[in-house]
Amino acid sequence: MKQIPLDIGLTPRPRLHTLVEGENGRLLTHVREALQQRQPQTVPTYVWGPGGSGKTHLLQAVMQELHEQGLSAGWLDASTPCGGYPREFDPRWSAVLLDEVELYSPEQQHTAFNWFINAMTPQQGEPRWVLAAGSLPVADLPLREDLRTRLGWGQVHALQPLGDEDVRKALQQGAAERGLELGDEVVNYMLSRFSRDLGSLNELLGMLDGYALEQRRALTVPLLKQMLNET
Secondary structure, three states: OOOOOOOHHHOOOOOHHHOOOOOOHHHHHHHHHHHOOOOOOOOOEEEEOOOOOOHHHHHHHHHHHHHHOOOOEEEEOOOOOOOOOOOOOOOOOOEEEEOOHHHOOHHHHHHHHHHHHHHHOOOOOOOOEEEEEEOOOHHHOOOOHHHHHHHOOOEEEEOOOOOHHHHHHHHHHHHHHOOOOOOHHHHHHHHHHOOOOHHHHHHHHHHHHHHHHHHOOOOOHHHHHHHHHHO
16 A cells, blocks of 8 residues: 655644634634733633644644744643653743643643743743643543643633534635645545544645645545545
8 A cells, every 4th residue: 555645844834814713703812812912811721622623723823823923832732742850931932832631641741730830920021821722621631630720710712613614614725725726526525424523634635735746636536536545
């Protein structure tokens, strides 16, 4: 079987202005206002929702927005190694982004708590924004109690998965960012035969993009079928 190479370097980075809102308008408005500093972020924000609802995508979009403003942020997810010791908080960070919090090891929880305290109660300067995400409500997070309760101190938002029409829009928008045209026929095929998890669909789109480039063909259902037969 042939493995389809995916050049991650060519994958468009998540951007806030390209996110499809669906039923998450209030959350995205809050995030945009926080980044535009229209209101001081003296409390954390916790976002929760099922796998594939777009939590990591949202946090990556926030990181990208901060970078474009010339700012930096701390990032911690379940795959970040902590080496048994808490990673140091950097006072130059403008925000702390905590993803997949329900999967944190004891060492990662130690680091997250350390970052949280330093961000929310800085020795100098203004508080930094803490934006965290997980798959469970705050009350159900399997974390040390001092970290779990602090994550629920501020705004808590349930991220709603996108409906079919919004998923369609997001896929076609993602294709357009890659300079591709994704027709309704291909989208219909993807939605009828694959998980409607937007993360998985975007991964499939990335594979199809690479395969179409390799084959020098447009994105079509026959091309998608051919790619799947070869993987």
